[in-house]
Amino acid sequence: MNSDKITKSVLFSVSILILMLAAGMVYSLVGGAIPAFKAFGLNFIISGEWDPSEGRENYGALPFIVGTLLTSFAALIISLPLSFSTSLFLGEYYKETKVARIIGLLVDLLAGIPSIVYGLWGFYVLRPFLIDLGFGGQGFGIFTASLILAIMIIPYATSLSNEIIRMVPNDLKEAAYSLGATRLEVISSVIIPNARSGIVAGYILAFGRALGETMAVTMLIGNTNIVPTGFFQTGNTMASVIANQFGEADGLKLSSLIAIALLLFVITGVVNALGKMIIKKFS
């Protein structure tokens, strides 16, 4: 009896450890970010100027917030037709066939490729290809970064929607077929309405993934610390500015980078919580 109590309290205290870990992370980020927020106040979020020169240091996170949201949204939109087609391919048209198993494996492997390898491929293959197509300049920028991000988030969007599409009850589909519906009509009037919230949740989670990607984006976005005004312009994201500017940072600059990390933490947390909430409601 006594040993059971010990086991239970060990399990309990280990899970407390996870809560403490999360609380500690928030505490450290907030603590580190305070000097930046004290110095710039609300301006930290709405100022578009990032100027590290001695004496007139000014750090505004707006270029990076805009850059992050812009690349992630664009990636989501680019990946949408691809991943949605693939999830229909895997979850409906070729469900439980050998072809689907191979395609499914390849999509899963796409999730296994390290970010830096995507970056290299983007830099040495995709970027020259875009230049050849006539996308001007050096091929760096929001668009190139979004393209590689789109490929990176496809597996996350695909796997969840595929599961959900697969779960749509057969009798619903058969009822539609018996009324003479074509496969496309079954998809658009039975499968999609039934699987809608699950599919949406999958895309929200994929969006959350895109927000935090660092290496591949850093290698392709051009790393300019100004608010991007166009889709084909260079820019920077919250994750990549941390990676880029961290090496030489201390004092107010370090605190500003920590503040950006805190903002990124909050944004991804909200996006992920939203996705999970929809999934929970759905199941």
Place this chain on the structure above:
Amino acid sequence: MESINTLLDQDHSTRRLLKDKLVLAGIILFSLLTVSPIVLIISKLLVKGYRQISLDFIIKNTPDTYEAITAVANGEIIPGGIANGIVGTFLMVVLASALAIPIGVLTGIYLYENQGKRMSNLTRSVSDILQGVPSIVLGLISYLWIVKHVTMGYSALAGSISMSIMMLPMIVRSTEETLKMIPQTLKEAALALGVPYHKVILRVLIPTGFSGLLTGILLGISRILGETAPLLLTALGSSMINLDMTKPSSAIPLLIWEFYNDPNMVDLIWSSSLLLMAIVLILNIVSKQIIANRR
């Protein structure tokens, strides 16, 4: 009049069927387009990287810039290898796993045993949120905790900590999901025989769910193996093999980043990426195989 109607009807169904076929063609096309990057990336790595792969590549340290310049100037392949990165990655992954696996598995068991209770719901949500935290933020956290306060400088330990925080939620989740699939009766049979609770965990739950746990662990390891961003803020890199975890250490992805930024070494990126990809893909395929066998 009637014949016109049937004609229109026929026209209508042909259009519907045609649309159906067109969409299917589009879906097949887009699905193939979706998986094309993996084929393109792997073939690019193979074509550009295979020449560099040799025994030396695995057992020697990174060459210095001078060696690299001379080799490139003479049209030879760059000598040396990435042993410092391989050892660094290995050590950091082992330590990260040693921290994350026990904590993750125990938390997973806790969540499984306390379904629906408020405390376990909270832990589950927090663990889910941790899973979504970008790796660069975890690197920064580990910098603030370990680099600044424990090792007083960049260190392999800090890299390990950031990796283990990344791995932890994955293991929690896979443990709980695995245990949920074990028939309740197995556990009840053991308890009915008067087996103490910790032995039920060690002798019944963990062995029965072993393949599931292993899958989660392998996927977790394959995820942290390729992480670069957090290591830039923690392990920093080193040109030598370093076994002291409190000192800076190299890692395969860190070396790829260094090679990428050094015009003299840039030829080495392909072979290093090839090696990294090979390890990651093998881990992925092995774990998928384990899942397939269980079904």
